[in-house]
Amino acid sequence: MFYLLKLGPVPLSQGNTQVQVYLRISDAGEPAAPVFESDDGAGLRALLEGVDAAEVRCEPALAAAGAELGLAVAEPSPQALSSCAAIATFVAWGQRGLSGLGSDKALLFVQASTEYWDARPWTHWDDSQPFEVAVTGPMNHTFEGCVFHMGDGRAGLALYFKPGALQMLMEMQARGQGDAATSLPAIAVTLDTSPSYAVDALTAAGRAPRLPLPLKTGPDGISVPSPLESLVLVASLRAVARLSPEQREVLSSVVAGDEQMQVRVRAPAPRVRH
Structure with missing residues (x-):
């Protein structure tokens, strides 16, 4: 059929x-x-x-x-809908200059983003609370992470390369320099509300009703994360999705080439939402 x-x-x-x-x-x-x-x-x-x-x-x-x-x-069939969602994601990635990451990364981001979206970590933590994200394996680095969910429906996860970046970001925003945040070295994934054809296809397939868009920021502006940085984001999304107020440390693994990469996420104390 x-x-x-x-x-x-x-x-x-x-x-x-x-x-x-x-x-x-x-x-x-x-x-x-x-x-x-x-x-x-x-x-x-x-x-x-x-x-x-x-x-x-x-x-x-x-x-x-x-x-x-x-x-x-x-x-x-569910399989046909899943395939359609994957194609829609990759077409949308092509429009955003992300197709170089490959269709395999698109599938990984769709799966990890769905876990993250379903977990809704922003109901326990806000975007001013730093997470410790320690990566070992092909990359060895400790990021300062944060979860976010914005009023326009977008959500995501940001990993800053330097400690204290979140404090610096809040100070920039307080001075009305929010746009300068793109100069802070970071990798992130935004769960976007557009384009509608991709969001509709993802929703029909039972995935997160958002398009995952990986990005990298720094002094030179916005660019595309490397394949290895993309895997760090995938593993981090999955780890944060498994966090809870009761379990504030999670280890996530992902295969990177011939090596195993581990991402350990430690969350701060949750803030109660009213």
């Missing part, structure tokens, strides 16, 4: 043109090459090439166009 799904609208890299991304994904979650079209009918016809229409189902959002082609409608 194959399912036909749609992502979009997706802006093209040049100009203001937007297209839809049409996907054919097997019941087991194996995708065919995506099709980029501006019309549902054209997108579905392209996806039907080389397959028996009797073995194809289109998602409910494509019911009208599918009916014109004699296609049955069905909810995609």
Whole structure:
């Protein structure tokens, strides 16, 4: 069985043109090459090439166009929805200049971000409370971390390279220099509320309804974390997700090349929320 799904609208890299991304994904979650079209009918016809229409189902959002082609409608399998969410994440990463990290990192971030989102650590700690994040293995460094959740719905985790960075950040903000925070050396992941096609696909697959966006800041501005730094973020997300007011120290491991990297997170005393 194959399912036909749609992502979009997706802006093209040049100009203001937007297209839809049409996907054919097997019941087991194996995708065919995506099709980029501006019309549902054209997108579905392209996806039907080389397959028996009797073995194809289109998602409910494509019911009208599918009916014109004699296609049955069905909810995609969980595996197909998961594959669609992964593709949507990687497409969105491409728009943000993150595709160089690879689709394997996108999957890791989706999984770790879902654990983090479900745990909601910001209900116990706020963004002024420093966490100790000690990394050993291919990288040996102790970061000063913090969890955050903003009024616009975004959330995430930041790991600062230097101790005292959070205090420095709060002082900058008090002086109205919040934008200068991007000069502080750090790696972070933001769980973003856009683009909507990625958030919708992640939500449909039962993942966190946010797009994970890894980033790196420093004196030269915002850039992309290295593959190793990305794994530090993944392991840290998973560790923080397992913290609680009763368990304030957690060890998380991740494979980095041929080595095992360990991330030990120690949380401060929680602040009671009213």
